[in-house]
Amino acid sequence: MIKDKQLAEIIMVQPNTSLTGSFVRMLPIGLLYASAKVVKNGFPVHVFDARIRPSSWERDLECKINENTAIIGITVMSGVSIMESLKISRFVKFKYPKIRVVWGGPHVTSSPDDGMQEKAIDFIIRGYGSDSFYQLVLNITGSPAAIPFVDIKGLSWRDENDNVQKNELSNEFEFINYREIPYHLVQNLDDYRHIDSNETAFPLYSVMGCPYSCAFCSSPALYSRFSKKWHPYPVKEVVEHIKMLKDRYGATFIYFIDDDSFVDLTNIENIIDGIKQYGIEVKLAFRGARINEISKMTDSFLEKLVDAGTNTMHIGAESGSNRLLKLLKKNITVEETIEANKKLARHTRIQVFYNFIVGFPTETIEETKMTRDLILRLIKDNPSCCVIPLNKPRPLPGTGLYDMAVNHGYVAPSTLEEWGRYDVESSDYNPVWLSKQHNAFIRMMFLCMYFIDDKIFKLSTGRNLKYKVLRLLARMYKPVAMFRFKYGIVQLLIEDKIYSFLKKFI
Structure with a gap:
């Protein structure tokens, strides 16, 4: 045990993610x-992002580990992130068995029990x-x-008899003052870009x-x-x-990653007014927006958002x-979605992104x-x-979707490997209640939606070879994608095999 906090070093790890993550690589803000609080109190901390050079993460991580490394923390989402986090944890435990491995993040907050079955994980922090x-x-x-393990909120660990213990989650938000966020841990901001930007x-x-x-959302269970x-x-x-x-x-570019930014429109308007008063010139994006x-x-109001720099809304x-x-x-209707989209179409400087689940x-x-x-x-109206x-849909324990899925034959994964296969970008993830025909239709939609709205042309300039090639492929494939999508043609979907092959290199 390293008892001098000046010697006990911590490495915080962002694992590799799905194909989408290769186009939009966000700063690892969760880490x-x-x-x-660890940095504030004097512990040496390093951030390691496996997304930067995914093919050499083992060598790169070893370069950061030394005799004083005491803890490796990993943030884990569902899907591909689980499998990548497992690789990292097992690699660390095999080569450096004395290092403590700690998992946190969205997946283990919703489903911690399967994580503690894995011997390469020493602790889990939920919430x-x-x-x-x-x-x-x-x-x-x-x-x-x-303080004792038993008093640490949201902690899961194994006691001296190797029995898993699990503490209650905190029942309040954790507000971090912006002055205490250790942005200096990120060595190269140029590694974090949004699609050829x-x-x-x-x-x-x-x-x-x-x-x-x-x-379908895990937030109501957490809150x-x-x-x-x-x-x-x-x-x-x-x-x-x-500022x-x-x-x-x-x-x-400031990307508001709130669950929902617009519950109180006056609050956002006050932020916009503040940005203008300070004379801050930045572009703004909002992840959390609802049709209602x-x-x-x-x-x-929308023009005010635009004038302050807003160019993206999810x-x-x-x-x-x-x-x-x-x-x-969801508390919305299809008709409300159509009308909201028409309204947004009048404000063309806002790039609107719609999410769908089927x-x-x-x-x-x-x-x-x-x-x-x-x-x-x-797409037609806007x-x-x-x-x-x-x-x-990915049914996570504690959600309404989970109960609904269980009533229709769903058996939750019991191991991390099984959870890792539940990736929405994988053709291997097929919910038990969907027929083969229905799955095929959804897969066709998924693939075609990369192309039917010309997003590669709207979001990239083709400055480098990767995007030049993608733009060329998109231009050639779009007529096929639109025909398939519009008429529901699922036969001979060779694009799926091409997609699976290409994403290894993208």
Whole structure:
């Protein structure tokens, strides 16, 4: 045990992700938030991002490990991230058995039990992690200020009898002051770019939580014990955070990664006013926006967003079936989505991205075709919009979708390897309630949605060889993709094999 905190080094690891992650590589903000209190209290911390050079991660990680490395923390999402995190954990434990491996992040927060079956994982931290990770580090390094494992919120560990113990999650948000976020741990900001872009991009939270109860989302389960499910950061603090990123790091693009930024439109308007008052010139993007919130926005409000630099908005449309939208507690209708899209079409400087999920329990192939028809309608009414390639539902414990899926024959994965195969970009992920025909139709939609809206031309300039080749392929394949998508042609889908081959190199 290394008891001197000046000697006990920590490596925070971002594993490789899916194909989408190779186009949009975000700053590993979760690792920075988790490290905040540890760094503040003097522990040496290094960030290692396996996405930067995925083919040489073993060699690169070994270069960071030394005799003082005591802890390796890994952030884990569902799907590909699990398999990549397993590789890293087993590699570390095989070569450096004394190093403690700690997992955190969205997947283990929802499903921690299968993680503790893996002997290469020593600890799991569920939910918000900065304080809990700091308390764990104190314990591992033998600090006299350490508290017992049993008192660390959200911690899972094995006791002296090798029995798994699991503590209760925290019931409150963890707010990190922007001055304490250790951005300096990221050595090269140029590694983080959005699709062939020169922008210096920073993800940022302006609010915490979400007040909605969508059945497919894990957030309602996480926030169910919270007295207040949506809480904004102080407006002045958000604006000063943006100014600091601009002045100190040259930020040109701020990406709000809130679960939902627009619950209170006045709050966003105040942030926009603050940005203008400080004279901060940056581009803005919002990940969390809902159709019902777009419906409340006036044209003048949207123009105000544009004038402040907003050029990107991600919106969850989810389905073209009103029955499914009601079942999923989305609290919107297809008709509202169409009208909101028409409104956004009047503001062409905002690049709108729509998310869809198909293949829910009880969903018929006709309802999936309704989603297909809605996608085509959105593109027709708003030619500048983009549609994100389809997601399939991933039933996580604690969600309404999980209970629904179990009632239709779903058996949850019991190992990390099984969870790792539940990747929405993989043709191997086929929910038990979907027929072979229905699966084939969804797969065709997924592949074609990379091309039907010309997103590669809207989002890239073709400055390098990779994007020049992709643009050429997209130009040739788009007529085929649109024909398949519009008429539901699933036969001879050789594109799937080509896609699986190409993504190894992209």
